[in-house]
Amino acid sequence: MNCPRLKNWFWERYNIDEIRDLVKQKSVPKHKYEIWYYTGGITLFLFIIQFITGMVLSFYYVPHFEHAHKSIIEIVTKLNMGWFFRSLHHWGAQIAIVMLFIHLWSTLLLKAYRKPREFVWVSGFILLGIAIFFGLSGYFLLWDERAFAAVRVATGGAGNLPVVGGFIKAFLRGDIDVTGDTLTRFYAFHVGILPLVTFCLMVLHILLVQYHGMSVPVSIKKEKLKETPFFPNFVYKDLIIWLVMLGIVVTLATLVPPEIGKKADPLAPAPENIKPEWYFLFLFQTLKLFPGEILGLNGETIAILLISAGILFFFLIPFFDRKSQREERSTLFTWIGLIYFLYFVLMTIIGFIS
Amino acid sequence: MKKILTSFAGMLISVTDLFAQQDKFDLLPAASYDRFIVYQNLVIFWIGIIGLIVIIKMKLKEVERIQKMGINKEEKNIPVLD
Numbered sequence: 001m002n003c004p005r006l007k008n009w010f011w012e013r014y015n016i017d018e019i020r021d022l023v024k025q026k027s028v029p030k031h032k033y034e035i036w037y038y039t040g041g042i043t044l045f046l047f048i049i050q051f052i053t054g055m056v057l058s059f060y061y062v063p064h065f066e067h068a069h070k071s072i073i074e075i076v077t078k079l080n081m082g083w084f085f086r087s088l089h090h091w092g093a094q095i096a097i098v099m100l101f102i103h104l105w106s107t108l109l110l111k112a113y114r115k116p117r118e119f120v121w122v123s124g125f126i127l128l129g130i131a132i133f134f135g136l137s138g139y140f141l142l143w144d145e146r147a148f149a150a151v152r153v154a155t156g157g158a159g160n161l162p163v164v165g166g167f168i169k170a171f172l173r174g175d176i177d178v179t180g181d182t183l184t185r186f187y188a189f190h191v192g193i194l195p196l197v198t199f200c201l202m203v204l205h206i207l208l209v210q211y212h213g214m215s216v217p218v219s220i221k222k223e224k225l226k227e228t229p230f231f232p233n234f235v236y237k238d239l240i241i242w243l244v245m246l247g248i249v250v251t252l253a254t255l256v257p258p259e260i261g262k263k264a265d266p267l268a269p270a271p272e273n274i275k276p277e278w279y280f281l282f283l284f285q286t287l288k289l290f291p292g293e294i295l296g297l298n299g300e301t302i303a304i305l306l307i308s309a310g311i312l313f314f315f316l317i318p319f320f321d322r323k324s325q326r327e328e329r330s331t332l333f334t335w336i337g338l339i340y341f342l343y344f345v346l347m348t349i350i351g352f353i354s
Numbered sequence: 355m356k357k358i359l360t361s362f363a364g365m366l367i368s369v370t371d372l373f374a375q376q377d378k379f380d381l382l383p384a385a386s387y388d389r390f391i392v393y394q395n396l397v398i399f400w401i402g403i404i405g406l407i408v409i410i411k412m413k414l415k416e417v418e419r420i421q422k423m424g425i426n427k428e429e430k431n432i433p434v435l436d
Binding site for chain 1: 406410411
């Protein structure tokens, strides 16, 4: 489509030559680890899918404890392609979180967080936390017995944190226990607050990446690097990977649609053998390792404190890793990253099997 | 008598319908023909994706070929013919 008059009309008002030149000048380093550069783009793409499918679902979802479960059943069974959009939203979320974890660990192991990119890591890490909360709040919107029990456990666990725990628990639940008020609150988080925060953080994250440019691993930096133009070469490769991802998400959505459990009953006991979503399994399994009481103190509180300390250390790694800051190889932090990774994978697998 | 029997049968059907409510719901269209259509569309979708990937790959190769030849850069101070 070539519309010279429209083009001229636009050009007379907005000079986008600078942006065009900027895109033309941008290049991406070419080396053996370059495949990891695509993980961020894939995550972005999956987030876009989530936004679109989420908007479609929000037209029909009723955020009230009496109607929520029924409205989802109606979306799945009565609406044209409703089952597909719901399934796509579910699988998009699962794969987005997988990709976020892969992106996180690839950044960690390639030391892409090192000076001057500390805030790229910080913004990305917060985005991962938000994505997990997105998952939990979205899961709860189902208002089925599994989701209900999972939120009760998760918010109860947060309540075990000393000093701030009680406030966090009350803030999340909006009541003493998990009730219809919690559903309203989680809906507000899921469709209003979290998307807004995610959008702002994502813009910041991408702008920071553009500002600093792509990070090159320490081991490769000394060599003479080749560069690939961002546009069109990198964009075309990104498009290919996005298409494959779209195919995978659509296939999973079609072949493995997510289950809907029985409607939640706040007065009923939690169903047996209940397990949280896979990204909480490592926490769930860690909590199981601790006895009920340690030296007269609540075992769960100690476990949650230790887990929080572990996550805080992980979050602050760019500030602890001095060797990487000096552009030196930092084997210690590679091992720390690997230990974290193995622990996460192992505990998740044990959680699945047990 | 006929009316009573009919209304009783109607009630029975309504009650059994209540009991027959499924715990699990059809997460895909229930009719086998509809399911077939869904799977068929999935195959068509993948063919479309593969087609697009082939086109993008061809385009990428062409771009790389032009870049290798070095004729992609705009030369400055080109004399204008008009």
